[in-house]
Amino acid sequence: MSHLLALDPLFQSGHVGFSVFLVVAVKVLVAFALLLVSVMLYIWGMRKWIADMQNRIGPNTAGPWGILQTLADGIKLFFKEQSIPDSADRVVFRLAPYLSIMPAFLLFCIIPIGGQVSIFGHQTFLQVADLPIGALWILAMSGLGVYGVMLAGWASGSKYPLLGSVRATGQLLSYEAAFSLGILGVLVRAGTLSTHDIVSQQRWVNWHSFVSQWYWLPAFVPFVIFLIAATAETNHPPFDLVEAEQELVGGFNTEYTGIRFAIFFLAEFMNVITMSAVATTLFLGGPSGPGLGFLSAGNALNTWLMPVFWFGLKVIALLFVTVWVRASMPRMRYDRLMALGWKYLIEIAILWVLVAAAIEVANVQNWNVWATVLIAFGSAALAYGVLYLAIPKPDEVVEEFR
Amino acid sequence: MEAIVFFVCAALALVGAFGVVLARNPVHNALFLLLTLVTMAVFFLLQHAQLVAIIQVVVYASAIVVLFVFVITLLGVDEHESLDEPLPLQRPAAIVLGAVLLVQVIVLAGRHWVTGAASQRGALGSARSGNVQTLARSLFTTFLWAFELTAVLLVIAVVGGVVLARRGRQERRVPAVKPADSTATAPKETV
Numbered sequence: 001m002s003h004l005l006a007l008d009p010l011f012q013s014g015h016v017g018f019s020v021f022l023v024v025a026v027k028v029l030v031a032f033a034l035l036l037v038s039v040m041l042y043i044w045g046m047r048k049w050i051a052d053m054q055n056r057i058g059p060n061t062a063g064p065w066g067i068l069q070t071l072a073d074g075i076k077l078f079f080k081e082q083s084i085p086d087s088a089d090r091v092v093f094r095l096a097p098y099l100s101i102m103p104a105f106l107l108f109c110i111i112p113i114g115g116q117v118s119i120f121g122h123q124t125f126l127q128v129a130d131l132p133i134g135a136l137w138i139l140a141m142s143g144l145g146v147y148g149v150m151l152a153g154w155a156s157g158s159k160y161p162l163l164g165s166v167r168a169t170g171q172l173l174s175y176e177a178a179f180s181l182g183i184l185g186v187l188v189r190a191g192t193l194s195t196h197d198i199v200s201q202q203r204w205v206n207w208h209s210f211v212s213q214w215y216w217l218p219a220f221v222p223f224v225i226f227l228i229a230a231t232a233e234t235n236h237p238p239f240d241l242v243e244a245e246q247e248l249v250g251g252f253n254t255e256y257t258g259i260r261f262a263i264f265f266l267a268e269f270m271n272v273i274t275m276s277a278v279a280t281t282l283f284l285g286g287p288s289g290p291g292l293g294f295l296s297a298g299n300a301l302n303t304w305l306m307p308v309f310w311f312g313l314k315v316i317a318l319l320f321v322t323v324w325v326r327a328s329m330p331r332m333r334y335d336r337l338m339a340l341g342w343k344y345l346i347e348i349a350i351l352w353v354l355v356a357a358a359i360e361v362a363n364v365q366n367w368n369v370w371a372t373v374l375i376a377f378g379s380a381a382l383a384y385g386v387l388y389l390a391i392p393k394p395d396e397v398v399e400e401f402r
Numbered sequence: 403m404e405a406i407v408f409f410v411c412a413a414l415a416l417v418g419a420f421g422v423v424l425a426r427n428p429v430h431n432a433l434f435l436l437l438t439l440v441t442m443a444v445f446f447l448l449q450h451a452q453l454v455a456i457i458q459v460v461v462y463a464s465a466i467v468v469l470f471v472f473v474i475t476l477l478g479v480d481e482h483e484s485l486d487e488p489l490p491l492q493r494p495a496a497i498v499l500g501a502v503l504l505v506q507v508i509v510l511a512g513r514h515w516v517t518g519a520a521s522q523r524g525a526l527g528s529a530r531s532g533n534v535q536t537l538a539r540s541l542f543t544t545f546l547w548a549f550e551l552t553a554v555l556l557v558i559a560v561v562g563g564v565v566l567a568r569r570g571r572q573e574r575r576v577p578a579v580k581p582a583d584s585t586a587t588a589p590k591e592t593v
Binding site: 143150151 | 436464
């Protein structure tokens with residue numbers, strides 16, 4: 001079985017003893033607890049940040065600065081009565097929340113939150129699993145996340161949840177393409193699918209690494225596309241049409257109460273954190289950052305604490321941007337949403353992947369990079385022009401038909 | 403360890419397969435299909451085929467079955483679907499072909515057949531790169547011609563789908579437009 005996770009030095013001996021099993025179990029438990037606690041803190045932080053942006057106070061009663069507010073809400077939801085509508089499909093109705101939370105957690109498993117460390121005398125990476133197909137795992141899990149929302153709306157057996165889930169499915173399927181192409185933009189450059197390798201290619205050398213090593217600058221267009229698509233994938237504003245209160249009561253989770261409702265919310269916020277972590281891993285170097293200069297490189301603080309600190313800082317920065325967007329932008333119209341996804345993001349992402357591939361080939365073959373880029377863009381523009389002239393406009397089609 | 407995983411997943415795959423056939427509700431059928439497809443991905447993993455396993459999940463589980471469920475929930479398939487079959491010999495033919503397939507699997511599994519060797523196990527390529535790079539290399543060098551032909555075939559299928567979809571929509575629009583015109587002109591004629 002060890003070949004599934006063979007990239008981790010933990011499994012290199014090929015023998016999976018009890019202590020190795022223990023290390024893996026501890027990593028899984030810590031990752032799960034970390035994700036739950038960070039969801040709790042993120043919901044509190046989001047409410048505080050939005051309150052600040054809107055000149056309000058926000059939660060301030062439970063605990064210092066209201067930090068325990070989410071915990072209080074969670075406990076309250078735990079003890080609430082759970083109801084199932086008569087018209088509901090009872091099995092699928094119960095199953096749906098778990099189908100939406102499992103992918104959210106499984107996605108987090110491949111995120112490297114630190115470098116190589118030693119636990120109980122075993123060398124291992126600070127991530128639950130380093131799959132050789134890590135980047136595809138991101139696509140698979142974010143794709144499976146659709147089921148929770150879709151089945152919740154269908155199984156509720158009432159109108160608004162169904163409308164919400166149909167919207168959600170359309171939105172998620174549409175942005176899946178832009179999302180994958182955004183990731184592809186990095187993979188063309190990285191040449192590997194393992195998240196640990198992608199991160200170690202962006203390692204910190206000196207202060208120039210911020211622009212020279214990290215992928216956000218060489219892959220700036222995929223970075224922007226990824227952020228937009230990830231916001232749409234997680235149903236966050238301005239793409240929260242799934243739960244548009246004014247139109248859909250509450251969207252797919254209207255009929256849910258108590259802990260099942262809480263699980264949907266947990267999954268949604270978990271997804272936001274996971275997507276920020278994925279963006280950090282792919283574009284912002286993950287745990288790479290300057291160590292403490294006055295300590296030796298092998299010091300425990302430098303191998304353990306600093307990578308985790310940099311990783312956390314980058315994720316929090318991205319989460320702040322998410323909240324900022326949430327507080328500033330109005331919800332999009334559905335046709336605009338679809339037009340943005342299908343007519344702009346996907347085309348730009350494909351163009352970028354082609355140009356990035358051309359640059360990679362130019363590097364290998366020692367061609368002039370600028371000439372290659374110019375020819376690549378020129379031929380892309382030519383192809384676009386030909387297509388633009390060849391494909392009849394919508395109004396022309398109607399005229400011809402009449 | 404591998405034997406345990408195999409037998410658990412084989413049992414789940416069979417449960418899923420029977421569920422697809424026996425469940426009454428179309429959405430339940432699709433979910434059982436999902437179960438079978440995901441356990442198939444585990445089988446691929448057991449054969450060291452990580453790329454095929456993940457593609458199984460990305461393409462089948464998270465794209466194709468999602469579309470199935472989407473269409474079923476959107477259209478609300480009628481549960482009283484008629485069991486009359488337009489092709490009369492469909493059912494006996496299916497039984498015969500299924501029996502042939504079963505015999506083939508039982509007889510030919512483990513034989514040296516087309517490839518000249520029984521199915522091989524073991525990592526394709528190094529553990530570091532997984533088998534993605536090995537596969538990509540052979541796909542873009544040895545089998546480039548077949549790969550490009552398949553791509554062209556898929557593009558043709560997509561274009562065909564678009565053409566069919568658009569033609570259907572325009573034909574439906576014809577009666578909708580003409581009555582509107584006739585009612586608009588009708589009062590003038592009477593006056």
